[in-house]
Amino acid sequence: MNAFSAVYWKEVRENLRDRRTLINALITGPLLGPVLFIMLMNxxxxxxxxxxxxxIHVPVIGAELAPHFVAALKAAGIDADPGVKDAQRAVHDMTADVVIRIAPDYVQAWNKGQSVQVELVYDSSRRDANTAVGRVRAVVENYARREGAMRLIARGLSPSTAWPVTVADRDQATSQSRSALMFSFLPYFFVLTVFMGGMYLAIDLTAGERERQSLEPLFVNPVARWKILAGKLAAICTFAIISLLLSVAAFSTAPWFIPTEKLGIALDLGFHFGARVVVLMLPLILLLAALQSLVSAFAKSYREAQTYLSILMIIPILPSALLSVIPVKPEAWMYAVPLLGQNLGIVQLMRGDGITGQELASCLAGGFVAAALAVWATALMYRSERLAISA
Known part of the structure; x- marks a missing residue:
């Protein structure tokens, strides 16, 4: 057995015995997050x-003034409850999601064929009330259009006279592309899963051994430093890959629990999607493993390394955060940017657009170049004798 294999299997076996590493790398990150999300969405x-x-029950102030309007609400499944004294207070105190207020001059304006006013009092910051508000608004608008058409017909005019321009919607979104809106966070989650999968092992293999003063005996052996580093990086990458595979497998069960048919979306997170995600993430696995080892090498204790890597964890958030705030049109060069290329590629896979060979090659090439630079920097750090000194 060569030095690389000896270091690799030693680190893997030792960390398989570490419950903290197993829980954080193989349970908390890749499994707990998807399970909680799927349950919450369901x-x-x-x-x-x-x-x-x-x-639904909606208080209607002035219901006695518009019996036909109240009947239209009833036909649409909206029961008119007795009005409240203070509509704003009722909405603020959450005793009502929405309150309908009919103007006192409703009857006079209606009889004269004039426009009448119906107010909807609601709080747009209450997300739980949005469904009720939307239903009430749709019924009121449909009633207004129907009665307006009847007025025109009574005067011998075509209803189209009031609407000289009509809008014809041609939504190009597919059922699968709509699902990408619901799961737009997946690229960030996969990157974070890879980061968390190897983080604790990277800390233990560098700062942890430095704190336990076990690096110096290891470096004394007549073995090239790069072989020791390669074994450690391979062990970190192994845990990161397993973490990613578990996360992909967990998310693939989402269509079983989320009623996608009722939502009008098609959610394809099966084997082909997972396999392409793993391929896209391969450069990041090596890149993050090298960065974690490099940053941990500057720490003299396990706790200090945790602090440093907590700051480093901000980096995977940036592409997803920027794309959510500033949507951009993907350009060819973007796929060569580590993290950004993976984010764009995974979103395209979720939308069902696929990823071309050129885009995949750019994504892998850019990622592996960045990973090679990070490995080279870490190798320089491993050549320093200061790494073995704990204090």
Whole structure:
């Protein structure tokens, strides 16, 4: 057995015995996050779908002035409750999601064929009330259009006279591309899973051994430093890959629990999607492993290395955060930028657009070049005798 294999299997076996590493690398990151997200989405979606189908109760101020309007609400599954004294207070205190207020001059304006006012009082910052507000608004607008058309017909005019321009929607979104909106966070989650999968092992193999003063005996052996580094990096990458595979497998179960048919989306997170995600993430696995080892090498204790890597963890957030705030049109050069290229590629896979061979090659080439530079910098750090000194 050569030095590389000896170091690799030694680190893998030792960390398999470490419950803290196993829990954080193989359970907390790759499994707990997807499970919680899928459960939360399942509860939220089913709750909203149930609310959309069930009758809702809405206080109507001045209901006696517009019996036909109240009947239209009733036909649409909206029951008119007795009005409240203070509509704003009722919405603020969450005793009502939305309150309808009919103007006192409704009857006079209606009889004269004039425009009448119906107010919807609601709080747009309450997300739980958005479904009810949307239903009420749609019913009111449909009622207004229908009654307006009837007025025109009574005067011998075509209803189209009031709408000289009509809008014809041609939505080019597919059922799969719409699902990308719901799972737009996946690229960041996969990167974070890889980061967390190897982080604790990287800390232990560098700062941890430095704190335990076990690096110096290791470096005394007549073995090239690069072989020791290669074995450690391979062990870190192994745990990161396993963490990524578990995360991909966990997310692939999402279509089983989320009612995608009712949402009108197609969620394809199966084997082909997972395999292409793993290929895209290969350069990042090596890049993050090298960066974690390099940063940990500057720390003299396990706790100090945790602090440094917590700051380094901000880097995977940047592409996803920027793309969520500033949507950009993908350009060819963007795929060669580590993290950004993976983010764009995974989003394209979720949308069902696929990724071309040139885009994949750019993504892998840019990522492996950055990884090679990080490995080279870490190798220079391993050549320093100061690395073995704990204090």
């Amino acid at each position: 509860v939220m979606v089913n709750r909203e779908l149930a609310r959309a189908d069930q009758p």
